[in-house]
Amino acid sequence: MTQSPRSGPAFVPSRNPLPKPDPVAAIVVGAGLGGLAAAMRLGAKGYRVTVIDKLDKPGGRASSISKGGHRFDLGPTIVTVPQGLRDLWAVCGRSFDRDVKLVPMDPFYEIRFKDGETFTMRQSEAAMRDEVARISPGDLGGYEKFLNDAEKRYDFGYEDLGRRPMNKLWELIKVLPRFAVLRADKSVYAHAASRVKDDHLRFALSFHPLFIGGDPFHVTSMYILVSHLEKAFGVHYAMGGIQAIASAMVKVIEEQGGKVRLREEVDEILAENNRVSGVRLASGEVLPAAVVVSNADAGHTYDRLLRNRFKWRWTPEALKRRRWSMGLFVWHFGTKGTAKMWQDVGHHTVVVGPRYKGHVHDIFMRGHLAKDMSLYVHRPSVTDPSVAPRGDDTFYALSPVPHLGHEGVDWSVEADRYRDRVAEVLEQRLIPGFREKLTESVVFTPETFRDRYLSPYGSGFSIEPRILQSAWFRPHNVSEELPGLYLAGAGTHPGAGVPGVLGTAEVLAQLVPDAPKAMAQTAKQRMAAE
Known part of the structure; x- marks a missing residue:
């Protein structure tokens, strides 16, 4: 596996025991949207959270660069399920809409084809029927069937599987019959092609996996659910860019008593007595913690941050065998x-x-x-x-x-x-x-x-979301390699995209126990006094 350049000195694991971590101390490695969402949810569960990120701004791939009066938003540009953000803020006792202004897009986007044809995507069902009929009247019935297919996959794949842990094999076995009924073995493109005949429409209904790092000709047809997401929730832009959402998340974390430390890099996740005990920074500083969440790419987490630990599932060889996004x-x-x-x-x-x-x-x-x-x-x-x-x-x-x-x-x-x-x-x-x-x-x-x-192979979206690299087959939100370690972000379940990475934090929160109440209360009182 291609390694990211190392920073900091080469450390040898110490034989001396580390300071015993505070039971309410949690560390999140990486301030991407998944990591920040995880920090917010841990804060709501009573943990005192510290987020560490190597960049100069929060957001990870959703951060920005300012140059010559221009703000360049570096990653995602749209929000498709605003309710996911509103739910996240509500868990923390706050209102998302007070902190961030979302503007609905109309149209969502325009597709321009080489032959001069166009396809304009809107939320209005009537407008979309007219658009399909304009391009290929004979495909209108197939298009409506496709939308019904997308809604069924949304109900199962997003609202069900995507919002609960999939770290136990039995959870996968239970849903295999449903996968079969929905023909999850077919690709997104194959499913679109079975419903419409016009090549322009086949592209318009199948290209969405590219936005989460998937090959439309091989990614499971479960991902046609994106068409329902757009239809049901619309496409929105956050004023100030996605960076505005990341900055608002930092504000919530700090108001919970947490900290976000930028321009610092985690070099290793540490363990004592076969349980996570904290992290070591590239500077050599050790931060004890009872819970560690890695929002770093799952490949980087296992190959680099746990490099001094034996791994039985996510070995370097296993990671090399994965198919990575483009x-x-x-x-x-x-x-x-x-x-x-x-x-x-x-x-x-x-x-x-x-x-x-x-x-x-x-x-x-x-x-x-x-x-x-x-x-x-x-x-x-x-x-x-x-x-x-x-x-x-x-x-x-x-x-x-x-x-x-x-x-x-x-x-x-x-x-x-x-x-x-x-x-x-x-x-x-x-x-x-x-x-x-x-x-x-x-x-x-x-x-x-x-x-x-620190993306393995410079991939844009971590591990590609093929059927045998999704759900249970994907790196789990709770690590099987080290108790007390959890994963958030595009490389874990349910996957990439803004709704996906926010979903990883929602699933993760179901797996992390609440902070010990007495200790959490003491910690809050100490932070208030400080």
Whole structure:
């Protein structure tokens, strides 16, 4: 497994016992949305929580970079299940809507195909029927069947399996008949193709797994539930970007008496008497804890943070056998004086390349950096003026690419070339003349994801969500390798995406016992006095 660069000195495990951890002390490794949500839920259970993150801002992949008056939101750009955030805040006795302003998107996004056809996604059922009928009238009945299929999978896969622990094999065995009835063995694309015949609609109904790191031609059809999520809950943008949500989460944690320590990296998760006892930072500082939650990538957690511990399931060899999600090439850029240009370009646009199946095969199976591409383009400045100087625009263009485990792509050479090819597609298909208006520019490649987020192989979304890498087959929210260790984030159950990583914290909270009441009360009184 490709290792992330180490920081700090090389430590030898001490034979001297560590300080006995306070029973109400909990540490969360990583301030991504999953880790912050876990910290909030642990705080609500009476723990005194410390969150450690190597970045300078909270949010992990949902953090941001500011440059030249532009705020570049680095990760997720939409919220599809606002109720999940409202429930999280309510558990902590607070109101999400008082802390963060969500704006509903209408339309959700526009898909632009190479042949000039478009598909505009909206929440209105009537508008969507009209859109499908405009493209392919004969597919309207199949489209409605597809939505019914998506709702059934949402009820089972999201509201049932996705909101409860799946760390026991019996939990999987019990639901196998339901998996069979719902044909979970079929891929997302195969299911879409069985319902509609038009290629434009097949793409529009099947591309969503790419947003959580999955190959639509191999990921289980359970993930068509995303179509129901959009229809039922809408697509929203957080004013201030997803960074605003992460910052609001930090505020809740601090008001609970917890701490968030940035620009510090956890080097190792420690154990005493076959139970978690805390963490060691790259600086050498040891922080005792009775509970440790790792929001680091599951691969990094087991391969790096538990490197001095014997592992029976998540060994380096087992991790190498996993199929990892694709890498991402993301170009963040600003343009000068363009706020009133390109009036037909909205907040979210998907620019589809000439190939679908072949291109996806190049990315996931061949590991080949193809010349053609499909792009997701984010233009938040049409909704949120705070992302750019007055009159200017902020964009990002995202292209799925092979992860680093495939080898053969030298990003120190290819990054500039690939950015130029992205620019050509944007010029020709979406925002002509933008290169003359360019100001700021920030490029992320899979190497950036490896180094910045400590992602194995620079993968964009951890382990790919195939059927035999989901639910019980995925790294569990409670570690079987070390009692007292729990996992949150995209690499564990239920998976990637904002609703998914928030769901990992919800599941995790069902597994962590409440803090001892007397000790928790004493800790609260001590914090109040401080």
